[in-house]
Amino acid sequence: MTKKVEVSAEPVGDYSTHQWEITSQRSLFDLKLKDTWEYRDLLWLLVRRDFVSFYKQTILGPLWFFIQPLFTTIIYTFVFGMAGIGTDSLPRPLFYMAGITAWNYFADCITKTSTVFKDNSNIFGKVYFPRLIMPLSIVISNLVRFGVQLLLFLAMMLFYYVQGAKVEPNSYIVLFPVVVLLMAMLGLGLGMIVSALTTKYRDLAFLVTFGVQLVMYASAVIIPLSSTPTKYKWLIQANPMAVLIETFRYGFLGKGTFSWDAFLYASAFTLITLSSGTIIFNKVEKNFVDTI
Numbered sequence: 140m141t142k143k144v145e146v147s148a149e150p151v152g153d154y155s156t157h158q159w160e161i162t163s164q165r166s167l168f169d170l171k172l173k174d175t176w177e178y179r180d181l182l183w184l185l186v187r188r189d190f191v192s193f194y195k196q197t198i199l200g201p202l203w204f205f206i207q208p209l210f211t212t213i214i215y216t217f218v219f220g221m222a223g224i225g226t227d228s229l230p231r232p233l234f235y236m237a238g239i240t241a242w243n244y245f246a247d248c249i250t251k252t253s254t255v256f257k258d259n260s261n262i263f264g265k266v267y268f269p270r271l272i273m274p275l276s277i278v279i280s281n282l283v284r285f286g287v288q289l290l291l292f293l294a295m296m297l298f299y300y301v302q303g304a305k306v307e308p309n310s311y312i313v314l315f316p317v318v319v320l321l322m323a324m325l326g327l328g329l330g331m332i333v334s335a336l337t338t339k340y341r342d343l344a345f346l347v348t349f350g351v352q353l354v355m356y357a358s359a360v361i362i363p364l365s366s367t368p369t370k371y372k373w374l375i376q377a378n379p380m381a382v383l384i385e386t387f388r389y390g391f392l393g394k395g396t397f398s399w400d401a402f403l404y405a406s407a408f409t410l411i412t413l414s415s416g417t418i419i420f421n422k423v424e425k426n427f428v429d430t431i
Contacts, residue, residue, distance in 0.1 A: 175269040185276035186283075204287040208243060212236045215361065225366040227394035230299050233306070237388045238360035240292045244285040245322045245380055246351050251277045252330025253347045256338050256423075270424040271417070274331055278323050285319070296391065307393030314390055314402075318383050325379060325409045328416035335416075335423040359384045364396045379405035 175182075215235040226234035252274045300306045337343045356362070357374070359381040367375050375381045382398075382405040389395040 175271050175275070182272050182276055182279070185272065186280045189276060189280035204284055205291050208236065208239050208288050208291060211239050215239070219361055224362055227363050227365055227388075228305060229392055229394050230304050233295055233299050233304070233392065234363075234388070234394075235361070236292050236295050237392060238358075238384055240285070240288045241318075241322065241384045241387045242355055242358060242360045242380070243288065244281055244319075245326045246355070247281045247284065248278050248323060248326025249330040249333070250347055250351055251281070252327060253333035253337065254344055255330070255334045257334075257341075257344070271420065274327055274334070274420070277330075278327050282319075282323065292391075305393075308391055309389070309393050311386065311397055312390035314386055317406075318387050318390075321406060321409045322380070322383055324413045325383075328409065328413035331416035331420040332412075335419045338423055354378070354380075357381065359388075359395075363388075376401055376404075379408045 212232050212235045216231045219235075220231050255273045255277065296306055333343055333347055357378055359375065364372065364375060364381065364385055382401045385395045386397055386402060389397045
Protein backbone atom coordinates (compact mmCIF):
# COMPACT_ATOMS: atom_id res chain seq x y z
CA MET A 140 0.00 0.00 0.00
CA THR A 141 1.38 3.33 -0.99
CA LYS A 142 0.61 6.66 0.57
CA LYS A 143 0.25 9.67 -1.64
CA VAL A 144 2.11 12.77 -0.45
CA GLU A 145 1.30 16.15 -1.90
CA VAL A 146 4.14 18.64 -2.21
CA SER A 147 3.26 22.30 -2.43
CA ALA A 148 5.05 24.32 -5.09
CA GLU A 149 4.23 27.63 -3.49
CA PRO A 150 7.28 29.70 -2.46
CA VAL A 151 8.05 29.91 1.22
CA GLY A 152 8.74 33.47 2.22
CA ASP A 153 8.75 36.66 0.21
CA TYR A 154 11.43 36.64 -2.48
CA SER A 155 10.53 40.10 -3.69
CA THR A 156 12.81 41.62 -1.08
CA HIS A 157 16.51 41.07 -0.47
CA GLN A 158 19.12 41.91 2.10
CA TRP A 159 22.29 41.76 0.00
CA GLU A 160 23.06 43.15 -3.40
CA ILE A 161 26.15 42.02 -5.29
CA THR A 162 27.42 44.62 -7.73
CA SER A 163 30.59 44.97 -9.77
CA GLN A 164 31.27 48.52 -8.70
CA ARG A 165 30.11 50.95 -6.06
CA SER A 166 30.61 54.62 -5.42
CA LEU A 167 33.83 55.77 -3.79
CA PHE A 168 31.75 57.60 -1.18
CA ASP A 169 29.57 54.59 -0.36
CA LEU A 170 31.12 53.94 3.04
CA LYS A 171 28.65 51.27 4.19
CA LEU A 172 28.12 53.08 7.50
CA LYS A 173 24.68 51.48 7.88
CA ASP A 174 26.27 48.02 7.66
CA THR A 175 28.83 49.05 10.26
CA TRP A 176 26.05 50.01 12.67
CA GLU A 177 24.23 46.73 12.08
CA TYR A 178 27.41 44.85 13.04
CA ARG A 179 27.83 46.73 16.33
CA ASP A 180 27.60 43.47 18.30
CA LEU A 181 30.68 42.24 16.47
CA LEU A 182 32.39 45.53 17.32
CA TRP A 183 31.93 44.98 21.05
CA LEU A 184 33.10 41.37 20.78
CA LEU A 185 36.30 42.54 19.08
CA VAL A 186 36.84 45.19 21.74
CA ARG A 187 36.52 42.54 24.44
CA ARG A 188 38.87 40.23 22.52
CA ASP A 189 41.53 42.93 22.20
CA PHE A 190 41.34 43.77 25.89
CA VAL A 191 41.52 40.16 27.08
CA SER A 192 44.07 38.79 24.60
CA PHE A 193 46.55 41.65 25.02
CA TYR A 194 47.23 40.82 28.68
CA LYS A 195 46.49 37.12 28.56
CA GLN A 196 49.19 34.97 30.20
CA THR A 197 50.86 38.02 31.75
CA ILE A 198 51.76 38.06 35.44
CA LEU A 199 50.78 41.64 36.20
CA GLY A 200 47.90 41.84 33.71
CA PRO A 201 46.07 45.21 33.66
CA LEU A 202 48.62 46.65 36.09
CA TRP A 203 50.72 47.34 33.01
CA PHE A 204 48.23 50.14 32.32
CA PHE A 205 49.72 51.92 35.33
CA ILE A 206 53.32 50.71 35.18
CA GLN A 207 54.13 51.88 31.67
CA PRO A 208 53.15 55.58 32.02
CA LEU A 209 54.50 55.73 35.57
CA PHE A 210 57.97 54.49 34.61
CA THR A 211 57.99 56.68 31.49
CA THR A 212 57.16 59.70 33.64
CA ILE A 213 59.98 58.89 36.07
CA ILE A 214 62.50 58.58 33.23
CA TYR A 215 61.36 61.84 31.60
CA THR A 216 61.52 63.64 34.95
CA PHE A 217 65.07 62.47 35.53
CA VAL A 218 66.46 62.97 32.02
CA PHE A 219 64.76 66.21 30.98
CA GLY A 220 64.94 67.59 34.50
CA MET A 221 68.71 67.52 34.27
CA ALA A 222 68.46 69.32 30.93
CA GLY A 223 66.54 72.14 32.62
CA ILE A 224 63.61 72.15 30.18
CA GLY A 225 60.73 74.29 31.45
CA THR A 226 57.37 72.82 32.45
CA ASP A 227 55.18 75.95 32.78
CA SER A 228 55.90 76.11 36.54
CA LEU A 229 54.22 72.74 37.05
CA PRO A 230 55.74 69.80 38.96
CA ARG A 231 57.69 67.82 36.39
CA PRO A 232 56.03 64.44 37.02
CA LEU A 233 52.57 65.98 36.69
CA PHE A 234 53.51 67.89 33.53
CA TYR A 235 54.94 64.81 31.81
CA MET A 236 52.14 62.53 32.99
CA ALA A 237 49.56 64.81 31.34
CA GLY A 238 51.38 64.69 28.01
CA ILE A 239 52.13 60.96 28.19
CA THR A 240 48.52 60.06 29.00
CA ALA A 241 47.17 61.93 25.98
CA TRP A 242 49.97 60.92 23.62
CA ASN A 243 49.85 57.21 24.45
CA TYR A 244 46.22 57.02 23.41
CA PHE A 245 46.85 58.68 20.05
CA ALA A 246 50.03 56.67 19.42
CA ASP A 247 48.31 53.35 20.19
CA CYS A 248 45.43 54.21 17.87
CA ILE A 249 47.61 55.05 14.89
CA THR A 250 50.20 52.27 15.27
CA LYS A 251 47.69 49.45 15.81
CA THR A 252 45.30 50.69 13.13
CA SER A 253 48.12 51.06 10.61
CA THR A 254 48.57 47.26 10.39
CA VAL A 255 44.91 46.23 10.46
CA PHE A 256 44.93 44.78 6.91
CA LYS A 257 48.10 42.79 7.45
CA ASP A 258 47.13 41.53 10.90
CA ASN A 259 43.63 40.41 9.86
CA SER A 260 44.18 39.26 6.28
CA ASN A 261 43.12 35.67 7.12
CA ILE A 262 39.81 36.80 8.58
CA PHE A 263 39.11 39.31 5.82
CA GLY A 264 39.61 36.64 3.17
CA LYS A 265 37.10 34.20 4.68
CA VAL A 266 34.04 36.03 5.92
CA TYR A 267 32.21 39.25 5.12
CA PHE A 268 31.68 42.02 7.61
CA PRO A 269 32.23 45.78 7.32
CA ARG A 270 36.02 46.16 7.39
CA LEU A 271 35.70 49.47 9.20
CA ILE A 272 34.73 47.44 12.27
CA MET A 273 38.36 46.41 12.83
CA PRO A 274 39.97 49.88 13.16
CA LEU A 275 36.98 51.10 15.17
CA SER A 276 37.42 48.23 17.64
CA ILE A 277 41.08 49.18 18.09
CA VAL A 278 40.25 52.81 18.88
CA ILE A 279 37.53 51.84 21.37
CA SER A 280 39.63 49.17 23.12
CA ASN A 281 42.47 51.69 23.50
CA LEU A 282 39.96 54.03 25.10
CA VAL A 283 39.72 51.61 28.03
CA ARG A 284 43.48 51.83 28.55
CA PHE A 285 43.33 55.61 28.26
CA GLY A 286 40.63 55.74 30.93
CA VAL A 287 42.76 53.74 33.36
CA GLN A 288 45.80 55.95 32.76
CA LEU A 289 43.62 59.03 33.15
CA LEU A 290 42.75 57.84 36.67
CA LEU A 291 46.48 57.67 37.43
CA PHE A 292 46.92 61.21 36.13
CA LEU A 293 43.99 62.48 38.23
CA ALA A 294 45.40 60.77 41.33
CA MET A 295 48.77 62.45 40.75
CA MET A 296 47.02 65.77 40.14
CA LEU A 297 45.14 65.46 43.44
CA PHE A 298 48.36 64.57 45.26
CA TYR A 299 50.20 67.67 44.06
CA TYR A 300 47.15 69.86 44.71
CA VAL A 301 47.11 68.72 48.34
CA GLN A 302 50.85 69.40 48.51
CA GLY A 303 50.19 73.02 47.55
CA ALA A 304 51.24 72.98 43.91
CA LYS A 305 49.67 75.59 41.63
CA VAL A 306 47.20 73.27 39.94
CA GLU A 307 44.25 75.34 38.76
CA PRO A 308 41.62 73.55 36.64
CA ASN A 309 39.50 76.00 34.68
CA SER A 310 36.38 76.14 32.55
CA TYR A 311 38.23 74.79 29.50
CA ILE A 312 38.14 71.38 31.14
CA VAL A 313 34.70 70.97 29.53
CA LEU A 314 36.54 70.53 26.21
CA PHE A 315 38.03 67.28 27.50
CA PRO A 316 35.47 64.96 25.79
CA VAL A 317 35.98 66.84 22.54
CA VAL A 318 39.77 66.55 22.86
CA VAL A 319 39.54 62.79 23.42
CA LEU A 320 37.19 62.41 20.46
CA LEU A 321 39.51 64.43 18.22
CA MET A 322 42.53 62.37 19.29
CA ALA A 323 40.63 59.17 18.50
CA MET A 324 39.49 60.49 15.12
CA LEU A 325 42.95 61.72 14.21
CA GLY A 326 44.60 58.43 15.16
CA LEU A 327 41.90 56.48 13.33
CA GLY A 328 42.15 58.58 10.18
CA LEU A 329 45.94 58.50 9.95
CA GLY A 330 46.00 54.80 10.85
CA MET A 331 43.57 53.91 8.08
CA ILE A 332 45.57 55.89 5.52
CA VAL A 333 48.79 54.11 6.50
CA SER A 334 47.02 50.74 6.63
CA ALA A 335 45.72 51.24 3.09
CA LEU A 336 49.16 52.19 1.82
CA THR A 337 50.91 49.27 3.54
CA THR A 338 48.99 46.81 1.36
CA LYS A 339 51.45 47.80 -1.39
CA TYR A 340 54.29 49.45 0.52
CA ARG A 341 55.24 47.31 3.51
CA ASP A 342 58.06 49.66 4.51
CA LEU A 343 55.51 52.14 5.85
CA ALA A 344 54.80 49.82 8.79
CA PHE A 345 58.41 50.22 9.95
CA LEU A 346 58.31 53.96 9.30
CA VAL A 347 55.26 54.44 11.52
CA THR A 348 56.86 52.53 14.40
CA PHE A 349 59.71 54.96 14.97
CA GLY A 350 58.09 57.93 13.20
CA VAL A 351 55.43 58.21 15.89
CA GLN A 352 58.15 58.33 18.56
CA LEU A 353 59.93 61.15 16.73
CA VAL A 354 56.76 63.19 16.23
CA MET A 355 56.16 63.01 19.99
CA TYR A 356 59.00 65.48 20.53
CA ALA A 357 57.13 67.99 18.35
CA SER A 358 53.79 67.47 20.13
CA ALA A 359 54.24 69.44 23.39
CA VAL A 360 54.63 66.23 25.39
CA ILE A 361 58.09 67.14 26.67
CA ILE A 362 58.60 70.76 25.66
CA PRO A 363 55.64 73.09 26.28
CA LEU A 364 54.66 75.56 23.61
CA SER A 365 55.65 78.45 25.90
CA SER A 366 59.26 77.19 25.96
CA THR A 367 59.47 76.70 22.19
CA PRO A 368 61.60 79.29 20.34
CA THR A 369 59.40 81.84 18.58
CA LYS A 370 60.67 81.02 15.10
CA TYR A 371 59.68 77.33 15.54
CA LYS A 372 56.42 77.87 17.39
CA TRP A 373 54.33 77.95 14.20
CA LEU A 374 55.76 74.59 13.23
CA ILE A 375 54.68 73.01 16.53
CA GLN A 376 51.23 74.56 16.27
CA ALA A 377 50.87 73.03 12.79
CA ASN A 378 50.86 69.66 14.57
CA PRO A 379 47.23 69.13 15.67
CA MET A 380 48.30 66.78 18.48
CA ALA A 381 50.40 69.55 20.03
CA VAL A 382 47.30 71.76 20.12
CA LEU A 383 45.16 69.01 21.63
CA ILE A 384 47.73 68.14 24.30
CA GLU A 385 48.15 71.81 25.22
CA THR A 386 44.35 72.11 25.50
CA PHE A 387 44.18 68.97 27.66
CA ARG A 388 46.92 70.27 29.97
CA TYR A 389 45.51 73.80 30.11
CA GLY A 390 42.02 72.63 31.08
CA PHE A 391 43.13 70.27 33.87
CA LEU A 392 46.17 72.09 35.22
CA GLY A 393 45.57 75.72 34.28
CA LYS A 394 49.02 76.09 32.75
CA GLY A 395 50.10 76.27 29.15
CA THR A 396 48.51 77.96 26.17
CA PHE A 397 45.10 77.82 24.54
CA SER A 398 43.86 79.44 21.36
CA TRP A 399 40.47 79.00 19.77
CA ASP A 400 42.03 79.54 16.34
CA ALA A 401 44.52 76.74 16.93
CA PHE A 402 41.82 74.48 18.38
CA LEU A 403 39.51 75.03 15.39
CA TYR A 404 42.43 74.37 13.05
CA ALA A 405 43.16 71.07 14.83
CA SER A 406 39.47 70.13 14.62
CA ALA A 407 39.28 70.90 10.89
CA PHE A 408 42.53 69.03 10.21
CA THR A 409 41.20 66.01 12.11
CA LEU A 410 37.86 65.93 10.27
CA ILE A 411 39.60 66.14 6.89
CA THR A 412 42.05 63.41 7.88
CA LEU A 413 39.29 61.10 9.11
CA SER A 414 37.18 61.65 5.99
CA SER A 415 40.15 61.03 3.70
CA GLY A 416 41.23 57.98 5.67
CA THR A 417 37.75 56.45 5.58
CA ILE A 418 37.42 56.96 1.82
CA ILE A 419 40.89 55.54 1.11
CA PHE A 420 40.30 52.60 3.46
CA ASN A 421 36.96 51.90 1.78
CA LYS A 422 38.58 51.96 -1.66
CA VAL A 423 41.44 49.62 -0.75
CA GLU A 424 39.42 47.07 1.23
CA LYS A 425 37.55 46.04 -1.92
CA ASN A 426 40.63 44.44 -3.50
CA PHE A 427 43.35 44.36 -0.84
CA VAL A 428 43.28 40.52 -0.70
CA ASP A 429 44.90 40.50 -4.14
CA THR A 430 47.85 42.60 -2.97
CA ILE A 431 48.36 41.83 0.73
